[in-house]
Amino acid sequence: MINENIIDREENLSMECQNLNINNTNLLSGAHQIETNEPHINDTALRMMQKMGYKKGSGLGKSEQGITKNLDVRYQLGKKGLGSKLRNIEDVMEKWNFSLEDVAVKEELHWLINNHIVDCTEEEMITWIKEGQPINDVKSECRFCDQEILHNVIDAKNIFDEMDNQELCQARAKSNPFETIRSVFFMNRAALKMANIDAATDFMFTDIDENEHFQEHKYPIYFADVCAGPGGFSEYVLWRKQWYFKGFGLTLKDINDFKLNESTCASGATFQALYGKDGDGNVCSPENILDFKAKVLHESDQQGVHFMMSDGGFSVEGKENFQEILSKHIYICQCLVALEIVRSHGHFVTKLFDVFTPFSVGLLFLIYKCFEKVSIFKPNSSRPANSERYFICSNLKRDSFYEKVKKFLWLIVNRLWEIKDDKDVDILEIVPLNLLKNDQCFYSYIVKCNENLALKQTVALRKLATFCRNPTLIEFRQDELRKKCLELWKIPDKPKTTPSPISAHELINSTIEKIEIISVQPRKVDHIQAFNKLISDIEDWYYFPLYSSQKTNNCNFYTGTNGKVYRFQKGKWIKIKNIQLCNGTVVYAEFVNEKCVTRVNGNKRSENTRYSLHIIDGLRLGERNLADLTFSQRRELLENYCKSVNKESQPQTIRIRMKIMDHLNNITSNCLICQSKDDGTYSNLPLLGYNSLSETFSVNSLLLLKVNSSQFFQCAFVLRVAIFITNNDENNENSLLLEDIISEIKRKT
DSSP states (O other), X not given: OOXXXXXXXXXXXXXXXXXXXXXXXXXXSSSSOOOOSSOOOOHHHHHHHHHTTOXXXXXXXXXXXXXXXXXXXXXXXXXXXXXXXXXTTTTSOSSXXXXXXXXXXXXXXXXXXXXXXXXXXXXXXXXXXXXXXXXXXXXXXOTTSOHHHHHHHHHHTTHHHHOOHHHHHHHHHHHOTTGGGTTTTXXXXXXXXXXXXXXXXXXXXXXXXXXXXXXXXXXXXXXXXXXXXXXXXHHHHHHHHGGGEEEEEEOOSGGGOOOGXXXXXXXXXXXXXXXXXXXXXXXXXXXXXXXXXXXXHHHTTTSOXXXXXXXXXXXXXXXXXXXXXXXXXXXXXXXXXXXXXXXEEEEEEEEEOXXXXXXXXXXXXXXXXXXXXXXXXXXXXXXXXXXOEEEEEEEEOOSHHHHHHXXXXXXXXXXXXXXXXXXXXXXXXXSOHHHHHHXXXXXXXXXXXXXXXXXXXXXXXXHHHHHHHOTTOOOTTHHHHHHHHXXXXXXXXXXXXXXXXXXXXXXXXXXXXXXXXXXXXXXXXXXXXXXXXXXXXXXGEEEEEESOOXXXXXXXXXXXXXXXXXXXXXXXXXXXXXXOOXXXXXXXXXXXXXXXXXXXXXXXXXXXXXXXXXEEEEEEETTEEOTTSXXXXXXXXXXXHHHHHOOTTOTTSOEEEEOOOEEGGGGGTSOSEEEEXXXXXXXXXXXXXXXXXXXXXXXXXXXXXXXXXXOOHHHHHHTOEEEEXXXXXXXXXXXXXXXXXXXXXXXXX
């Protein structure tokens, strides 16, 4: 079972060890402490031993048969016995040469530009697939890396076989120059990895709304986060962009599930976790990929996401040297998902480990040919002793070759799924070696990246071994590097803290000057004379069909605060379940029961109801105050906000949409309201549901708002008018016939 949170044993050490208190008070300002060859003998212990018959120079025991040589306890490692030595690190230098490392705050990211077209047919591509016995000797994979360099990094990984978690954790905490960056105020270190990658690419992910291809695109910006529970990547994006970005996630349920609701710095209200047709979130399942694709495309107007991130991996404890081979299935599935859901000119970043086998290199070649440029990048925030690196792809080109690659990857993914339990057969190659080498730029780039990263990892592993062997060593640059990296990544250096709770009343009070406005009731019209008196200039008025009736007023203020939603009802704030709004939201909305007709199993129809919140107007959206914006400005932001927070593929949650409206003078020709003998008075709604055929709600009244270019929220809200309508066969003196209202408006126009 895939575990996206664990990439290797070095990465999966005890969380308790991350908070080790390393006492440096006796250390010099240089790299290590002064050492002495003279053993230290504790006077108290010596006196106790002498009382029990010990004589200096004699061995312990009844017959003085014990050893007489002092045990060297300076290098006692973890729970191992005194004096024990480790086979693979006993010859490592006890002092470390820090000049062996290339440490820089601002990393160099080298792009490989896609300038060459691959001329091949789909039939030819099928012949590229080579199956055979699974590889069990990584040392033989030297076609994309110098043999000596490869063997050195493989041998250096043997430290994981010798040390226990506590020993490795202690050494890593002191040896990694960037270790103290940790997670800052985010839920885990993955958030800082994405922040690092984002900054290294000039923020091409979180500033994609400024990209020349998307500058005219209305919010929200869509992104996907695959195999990335508990959601550090998404937490970073949502912290930086808030509700202007909307995310879709696919990851394993339960232990590895998304936990954005636990974030103390970002709201999960605009993030929708999906788990595929199988319901388990396994990205390697073809059915799950298709289901995820269909739902993401549906909610992004069939355009797809602007960028996708993936961070998949699983435990390889004891098999660190086979990590690449074991990860091939998740590699290709993540890439296939990206090709299916990323829109034209969009971006993609995915985690890799080693890239030594023909399968991995062939996959990167195919993806590289689908984008304008790519880069293999090891961020500072990724621990130097592990094999992790990221494949960054910029500007998807949806051309004919892209379509061929997508179909080709589907063949491979389906085959891998078919043979997933067969230990005797595997797919070894998907692109011929001669084709990879013929693209000299690509081939040289892969070899150079492999060798450079392997050399750096070998140094890091040897450093880790040295720090294990000599517990007195420290990495004296950690504090300075932490400060400079956070500045470069534009991350505030502050600890994780729980935000101070704020009540709905306090939120309203901080948004508008006169809080009593929210209690003002609408003016009611129950006869034509009153209508004519209040509605003089029809051009200034909009009308909104309402579900509310004379007996039930469903229009109220709603707030999002402290991860909860409250409704202002009869002078009190009542907590509402099954609805999500971003913290800091204040909107005026109507709670509506919609009738939905959907297509199921071909041509069959299914009717059901769906609770929905129709937002009429708003005062605040997160940190964005709307009180002093015009109606049209508020309306545009509210429409974008509704798209961000609505979770259409989660039917158990309350739907959120904008209330339909139109100019009042259009009620005579382009009416939003329909009447039928069976359904009475109702309104047709824009379709939101997956496979929806129709979505409607009963109309019992109209809300009129007087708005113009200078009409701010408070004025429009106080002047609002409510009109309860009745049918011809009803007799209600407090309501008007819809036909009478339409006739009067026709007369005025």
